[in-house]
Amino acid sequence: MAAAQAVEEMRSRVVLGEFGVRNVHTTDFPGNYSGYDDAWDQERFEKNFRVDVVHMDENSLEFDMVGIDAAIANAFRRILLAEVPTMAVEKVLVYNNTSIVQDEILAHRLGLIPIHADPRLFEYRNQGDEEGTEIDTLQFRLQVRCTRNPHAAKDSSDPNELYMNHKVYTRHMTWIPLGNQADLFPEGTIRPVHDDILIAQLRPGQEIDLLMHCVKGIGKKVARVANPRLDTFSREIFRNEKLKKAVRLARVRDHYIFSVESTGVLPPDVLVSEAIKVLMGKCRRFLDELDAVQMD
Amino acid sequence: MEEDQELDRKISGLKTSMAEGERKTALEMVQAAETDRHCVKFVLHKEDHILGNSLRYMIMKNLEVEFCGYTMTHPSESKINLRIQTRGALPAVEPFQRGLNELMNVCQHVLDKLRIKKQAEMLESTSSKCLLMLIY
Numbered sequence: 001m002a003a004a005q006a007v008e009e010m011r012s013r014v015v016l017g018e019f020g021v022r023n024v025h026t027t028d029f030p031g032n033y034s035g036y037d038d039a040w041d042q043e044r045f046e047k048n049f050r051v052d053v054v055h056m057d058e059n060s061l062e063f064d065m066v067g068i069d070a071a072i073a074n075a076f077r078r079i080l081l082a083e084v085p086t087m088a089v090e091k092v093l094v095y096n097n098t099s100i101v102q103d104e105i106l107a108h109r110l111g112l113i114p115i116h117a118d119p120r121l122f123e124y125r126n127q128g129d130e131e132g133t134e135i136d137t138l139q140f141r142l143q144v145r146c147t148r149n150p151h152a153a154k155d156s157s158d159p160n161e162l163y164m165n166h167k168v169y170t171r172h173m174t175w176i177p178l179g180n181q182a183d184l185f186p187e188g189t190i191r192p193v194h195d196d197i198l199i200a201q202l203r204p205g206q207e208i209d210l211l212m213h214c215v216k217g218i219g220k221k222v223a224r225v226a227n228p229r230l231d232t233f234s235r236e237i238f239r240n241e242k243l244k245k246a247v248r249l250a251r252v253r254d255h256y257i258f259s260v261e262s263t264g265v266l267p268p269d270v271l272v273s274e275a276i277k278v279l280m281g282k283c284r285r286f287l288d289e290l291d292a293v294q295m296d
Numbered sequence: 297m298e299e300d301q302e303l304d305r306k307i308s309g310l311k312t313s314m315a316e317g318e319r320k321t322a323l324e325m326v327q328a329a330e331t332d333r334h335c336v337k338f339v340l341h342k343e344d345h346i347l348g349n350s351l352r353y354m355i356m357k358n359l360e361v362e363f364c365g366y367t368m369t370h371p372s373e374s375k376i377n378l379r380i381q382t383r384g385a386l387p388a389v390e391p392f393q394r395g396l397n398e399l400m401n402v403c404q405h406v407l408d409k410l411r412i413k414k415q416a417e418m419l420e421s422t423s424s425k426c427l428l429m430l431i432y
Contacts, residue, residue, distance in 0.1 A: 031359075063413075075345075075347070269410070276406055276407045279347070280407075283347075283400045284400065287397070289323040290392070293323070
């Protein structure tokens with residue numbers, strides 16, 4: 001009886017000891033345990049699998065996936081972090097930058113700004129294509145010049161009073177529609193997600209004048225998008241000597257808590273769906289390759 | 297014998313298309329000499345742990361597979377080596393294909409479950425809104 005229980009625990013629980021974690025790896029592969037049928041069974045998976053949504057609002061989603069293995073859950077997490085496509089500034093054409101922020105630093109900052117445009121409506125830009133067409137590029141203009149405020153008080157030292165346009169925010173970015181984009185996207189829908197992100201600071205006489213090209217890409221090139229977190233257990237109980245012996249902390253191996261926070265471009269549930277579709281796309285790609293090879 | 301020659305031809309066919317300068321192939325099959333087709337190493341280009349680990353798990357769940365493992369050759373090179381060894385005379389391509397199909401089915405099922413959940417949530421929120429409107 002105890003042996004059977006121990007085997008069950010080894011198969012399905014990750015044990016948190018005082019100084020280390022045991023039974024971390026999945027071991028339920030066919031042949032490892034006698035008396036268990038561990039071969040893959042889609043029906044059994046579908047029967048045991050469930051999704052429970054804990055909390056959902058427009059920017060964050062917390063849900064549980066039960067009955068799935070670490071390998072696949074981790075694949076979803078990694079895709080959410082790095083491979084869901086988004087629109088972001090990639091190329092910056094600087095006409096004039098007399099600010100104290102160097103061109104490349106400014107360009108880097110601009111690339112990190114989340115752009116409110118649904119990436120599913122755009123195509124990837126062809127490699128080597130310099131100009132960009134209306135189906136793969138968004139153009140933004142940023143033109144700010146800082147001047148001295150003539151109506152400021154004589155002895156004021158507050159920059160907000162002394163200077164005009166000395167802080168460059170994302171609300172200063174204007175969208176320049178290409179081709180038929182003006183018809184497809186109503187006024188005001190293509191913009192940075194937040195309009196109060198500080199891009200740079202200026203002083204009188206300094207100016208920033210640049211054009212940005214925004215293309216579809218995945219986070220592998222520029223890191224952005226959601227932040228799934230994994231829950232951690234408190235292990236405080238191990239400090240207490242008496243309770244130590246009485247308590248056994250173990251986690252169910254196939255129960256995963258996902259906490260997805262979106263940058264605002266796409267709602268988090270759409271992000272999760274897109275991530276799953278990315279994994280399916282990868283599988284399909286190799287299946288097609290296999291078919292192509294076998295056809296020859 | 298004929299089949300081995302055919303496989304060698306396929307592999308060389310893949311290699312020549314690569315040599316032509318266009319990196320179209322995403323998949324290579326390398327086979328150790330003198331073994332049957334049950335022991336094959338696949339090289340998957342432009343892939344990493346995302347597909348590697350999940351595919352390895354699905355392939356290991358296959359009864360016929362004796363060994364399955366993957367490694368990244370080097371972190372700065374984006375490709376993985378996936379090695380499959382089957383128990384009997386089953387060609388290794390079969391568990392590979394089956395693993396890909398099963399992974400796709402898993403993803404499809406997860407997607408469907410999520411969609412159902414989202415619809416249920418929306419239905420709940422709209423029905424509670426209707427209830428509130430009725431009360432007022």
